[in-house]
Amino acid sequence: MPREIAQLLLNGLMAGTILAVPAIGFTAIYAVLRFPNFAIAAHLTIGAFAGWLANVSLGLPAALAVGVAFVVAGLAGVLNDELILKPLRPAGALTTAIAAVALTLVLENVVRFVFGNDLRGYDLPIRRDWQAAGLRIAPQQVHNFVIAVVAMAAVFLFLAFTRTGKAMRAVADNPMLASVKGIDADRVARLTNFVAMGLAGVGGVLVGLDTSIDPLTGFRVILSVFAAAVVGGLGSIPGAVVGALTIGVGEELSLLVLAPAYRTVVGFAAILVVLTLRPRGILGERAY
Amino acid sequence: MSALLAVEGVVAGYSPSDEILKGVDLAVDSGEIVSVIGPNGAGKSTLLKVVAGLLRPHRGRVRLGEAALEGKPAREVSALGVAFVPQEHNVFPSLTVRENLEMGGYVDPRAARRRIDEIFVRFPALADKRRHAARTLSGGQRQMLAMAMALMVAPVLLLLDEPSAGLAPRAAEQLFDTVVAVNGDGVAIVMVEQNALEALAIARRGYILVDGRNSKSGPAAELARDPDVRRIFLGG
Numbered sequence: 224m225p226r227e228i229a230q231l232l233l234n235g236l237m238a239g240t241i242l243a244v245p246a247i248g249f250t251a252i253y254a255v256l257r258f259p260n261f262a263i264a265a266h267l268t269i270g271a272f273a274g275w276l277a278n279v280s281l282g283l284p285a286a287l288a289v290g291v292a293f294v295v296a297g298l299a300g301v302l303n304d305e306l307i308l309k310p311l312r313p314a315g316a317l318t319t320a321i322a323a324v325a326l327t328l329v330l331e332n333v334v335r336f337v338f339g340n341d342l343r344g345y346d347l348p349i350r351r352d353w354q355a356a357g358l359r360i361a362p363q364q365v366h367n368f369v370i371a372v373v374a375m376a377a378v379f380l381f382l383a384f385t386r387t388g389k390a391m392r393a394v395a396d397n398p399m400l401a402s403v404k405g406i407d408a409d410r411v412a413r414l415t416n417f418v419a420m421g422l423a424g425v426g427g428v429l430v431g432l433d434t435s436i437d438p439l440t441g442f443r444v445i446l447s448v449f450a451a452a453v454v455g456g457l458g459s460i461p462g463a464v465v466g467a468l469t470i471g472v473g474e475e476l477s478l479l480v481l482a483p484a485y486r487t488v489v490g491f492a493a494i495l496v497v498l499t500l501r502p503r504g505i506l507g508e509r510a511y
Numbered sequence: 512m513s514a515l516l517a518v519e520g521v522v523a524g525y526s527p528s529d530e531i532l533k534g535v536d537l538a539v540d541s542g543e544i545v546s547v548i549g550p551n552g553a554g555k556s557t558l559l560k561v562v563a564g565l566l567r568p569h570r571g572r573v574r575l576g577e578a579a580l581e582g583k584p585a586r587e588v589s590a591l592g593v594a595f596v597p598q599e600h601n602v603f604p605s606l607t608v609r610e611n612l613e614m615g616g617y618v619d620p621r622a623a624r625r626r627i628d629e630i631f632v633r634f635p636a637l638a639d640k641r642r643h644a645a646r647t648l649s650g651g652q653r654q655m656l657a658m659a660m661a662l663m664v665a666p667v668l669l670l671l672d673e674p675s676a677g678l679a680p681r682a683a684e685q686l687f688d689t690v691v692a693v694n695g696d697g698v699a700i701v702m703v704e705q706n707a708l709e710a711l712a713i714a715r716r717g718y719i720l721v722d723g724r725n726s727k728s729g730p731a732a733e734l735a736r737d738p739d740v741r742r743i744f745l746g747g
Contacts, residue, residue, distance in 0.1 A: 386613070386620055389606065393614045396603040402585045403563060403595050404660070405618035 226357050231475040237364045239451075239471020240371040241433065245426030245444070246451035246463040247378055248419035254395035254458035255415040258316035262303060262323040263423045263448065264441035265330035270296035270424020271436040272334055279346050285432055288345070289370055292424035300420020301413050303330070309412075327441070335438040342435045345428075367429050374425050375464065378418070382460065391415055395458065447474065450490035454497050456507020465505050469493070514538040515699050516562065516668055521571030521581075523561050531557045533723040534571070537701070539668065544690070544700045546710035546731060549720035550743070555703040556598060558720070559670045562701070563595035564588035575668065590618055594661035598672040601657035604646035608637050608656060611645050615660030623663055630659045633692070651682030658689060662698075669693065671702040675709070687713055711735040 245267055252260045273295035274288035283291065307326055311319045352359045382388040394401045394411045402408055423441075426448075430440055447470050455466025473489045481488065497504055518537040524530045531554045539545045547555050560566040562573055564585040573580040580588055585595070603611050612630055616623025631638035634655050640648060645656060654674050661669055671690065675683035683706065691713050694700050704710035711717050714731040719740060727734060734740050 386617070389610050389613060390617065392606060392610075393603045393617075396605050397600055399565065400597065400600060400603065401614070403565070403589055403597070404614050405586045405589045405664075406614070407586065 228476070228479070230358050231478060232472060233358055233360060234364075235472030235475030236468065237360075237368050237471075238433075238475060239468035240368050241426065241429040242444070242447055242451055242471050243464045243467035244371050244374050244429060245423040245448045246455070246467045247375065247460055248422035248426070249448050250452040250455070250458055250460060250463040251391075251395075251415055251419045251422075253452065254460075255391060256312070256412055258312070258319040258323070259449070259457075260308070260323045260419075261320060261445060261449070262300075262308070262326045262330070263420065264445035265327040265334075266296045266300050266303075266420040266423040267427040267430070267441035267444065267448075268331055268334055268436070268438060269299050269427070269441075270421075271427030271431045271440050272338060273424065274428035275343055275345060275431060275436060279343075282346075285345065285347070285366070285428070286370065289374075289425050289428050292428045293421035294424075296424025296427065297417040297421030299330075300416045300423070304416045305413070327445075331438050331442060338438065340437060342437050343431075344435045345431050347432065363432060367432050370425070371429060374422065378422070378460070381418075387411075387414065446487055446490045447471075450493045454493050454504055456504025459504065459506045462504055462506035469505075515541045515576060516701070517572070517574045518558070518562065519572045519574075521558070521561055521568045521573065523557055523566055523568040523571075525566070527569070530569070531723050532561070532568070535720065535723065536725055537718055539699050539701055541667070542694070542697050542699055543716065544694050544702065544714040546707075546714035546717045547701060547703045547720060548705075548707040548710055548717060549726070551705075552722075553720040554723040555720055556672050559595060559672050559701065559703055562588075563593060563670055565595070589664065592664070592667040593670065594664055594666035594668070595670040596657045596661045596672060596674065598674075598676055602645040602648075602653055602660065605644055607642050607644055608648070609641045611656055611660055612637075612663055615663035618664060622665070626663050626665070630662060633662075634659050634689075649682075651678050651685065654678065654682075654686055655689065658686075658693070662693065666698055669698050669700045671700060673703055673705060675704065675706045683709070707740075708735065 245263055249263050270292035274292035277283045277291040278285060278288040303326060308319055308322055311322050347363060350362045352361050382392055390406045391411050393406060394408055398408055427440060430444060451467035451470045452463050454469050455462025470490060470493060473493060474486045477486045477489045516539040518535060521532050521535045522530055523532040535558055549555050561568050564583050567582050575591055575593060578591055603614060612627050613623055616626055636652055637656055637659055648656060674686055678686060687709055690700060702710055711731040711734055717731040717734040718728045719726040
């Protein structure tokens with residue numbers, strides 16, 4: 224039993240790290256634009272397919288496919304926001320969030336129209352799992368873990384040390400003051416969308432490298448992404464990481480008592496518990 | 512000499528039918544401190560927001576030297592050398608003190624790097640806290656940071672919205688000393704204050720707003736002695 228729990232913890236840590244990448248994107252958009260952009264689901268799918276094309280059709284290695292997914296999903300995110308969500312923002316966060324759900328349905332169906340419903344896998348070498356102290360881990364899991372950690376580190380460095388990254392944090396803190404200081408909020412919003420949706424795209428590739436992809440890939444993980452962001456504290460980027468690890472580990476540990484098909488209940492339960500007991504999340508500054 | 516800032520007949524509010532300011536005039540010469548006092552709801556903060564470009568007036572003119580400000584967004588007004596320090600939410604709480612100053616000088620990052628060192632000399636308390644998040648500062652330190660952020664762009668005109676609100680008397684006194692010191696460098700200051708006596712004590716001229724209109728104006732010392740002013744605003 225302790226070994227089984229340790230294995231689930233290890234798997235949960237790996238899954239949580241992958242989940243953290245799109246969760247950072249979700250929470251970053253919330254921090255800057257103040258609405259939950261559920262369209263991150265569709266951009267995760269778009270990134271997964273862009274990465275798949277790069278990997279399988281163009282023969283690029285997985286690491287380069289991640290880069291392609293980031294750029295394609297990021298650009299799609301900017302375009303979709305400019306054309307569809309931005310004009311709706313003056314109508315309020317709820318209207319924009321509903322439009323984002325509708326946008327996700329439309330985009331997923333566009334992906335379905337182009338690629339069909341089949342499950343697709345990335346072109347990966349088949350390798351034996353590594354074993355140590357009775358625990359098993361697939362080399363691909365480690366690979367994905369490294370990609371996720373590098374992506375997160377890049378985001379943290381960007382936000383902490385670049386002028387533009389600091390401007391993004393400033394707009395997230397106080398948009399009115401940011402405009403008084405000469406920060407172009409529109410430019411910051413576009414950049415946030417690019418980075419956030421790009422991260423969703425990277426998340427899509429990581430899901431694809433871990434399992435397989437289809438047009439509903441994003442839809443299946445959005446609940447966990449949302450739960451991670453809420454648990455960590457909506458708008459807090461370190462919170463999204465903590466939340467994602469919590470959800471990842473929680474979902475794996477739930478397998479001790481639940482059939483795998485029911486593990487999404489962990490996300491629902493986590494959202495309920497957090498909103499009831501600590502609405503601002505683990506690391507959030509504000510209650511919403 | 513023409514005024515540095517000239518506000519003429521400004522009518523403004525937060526919706527098309529809303530008139531908080533009902534035709535306000537204000538003139539500020541280069542290098543002077545002008546205090547605007549008045550009861551709650553008189554429109555003092557609204558007036559500063561109009562000048563700062565955060566609120567477009569329904570009617571009236573706002574000029575900085577030869578440049579028309581009315582209708583310009585805050586970003587462009589700031590680029591012309593007008594720095595606005597809001598009463599609340601005037602720092603970025605999750606950014607460090609140093610990062611706040613960098614954002615204060617966002618429009619000119621090269622000059623900002625040089626200016627941060629000067630700011631730390633003027634505000635040693637901020638220098639000690641440079642790596643601390645702004646949310647950890649005391650009320651007085653936060654107001655100092657807000658003013659220091661405004662000074663990062665070497666403004667010609669500083670707009671202060673109730674800088675002493677919520678401060679302990681000692682911190683308020685320090686803050687007014689800083690306002691005088693900043694003005695000593697040639698920066699013109701418009702200060703909106705509830706703390707009328709102190710505001711008039713450091714100002715050259717004063718304006719009194721009541722219900723969105725100019726009530727009285729003149730040299731600050733005269734206003735401070737005016738029996739009507741003392742009765743209405745100063746409690747005696």
